[in-house]
Amino acid sequence: MSEQSASTKTVGVCTHCGAFHAVCKRPDRSVYAIGSPQGCHCSETEFRLLEE
Numbered sequence: 001m002s003e004q005s006a007s008t009k010t011v012g013v014c015t016h017c018g019a020f021h022a023v024c025k026r027p028d029r030s031v032y033a034i035g036s037p038q039g040c041h042c043s044e045t046e047f048r049l050l051e052e
């Protein structure tokens, strides 16, 4: 298993409504939703990671 320095695909939970999203975690620890650059449909943009 080789660790790339690029973004890591994982699962995040919206901090507002609890919806699950496929997210990418960047090396700088910022998280964004895949396919939803503007964030969750509830307009929240922060996600808590299921896996650290």
Ligand SMILES: [Zn+2]
Pocket (backbone or CB within 6 Å): 014, 015, 016, 017, 018, 019, 040, 041, 042, 043, 044
């Ligand atoms: Zn949400």
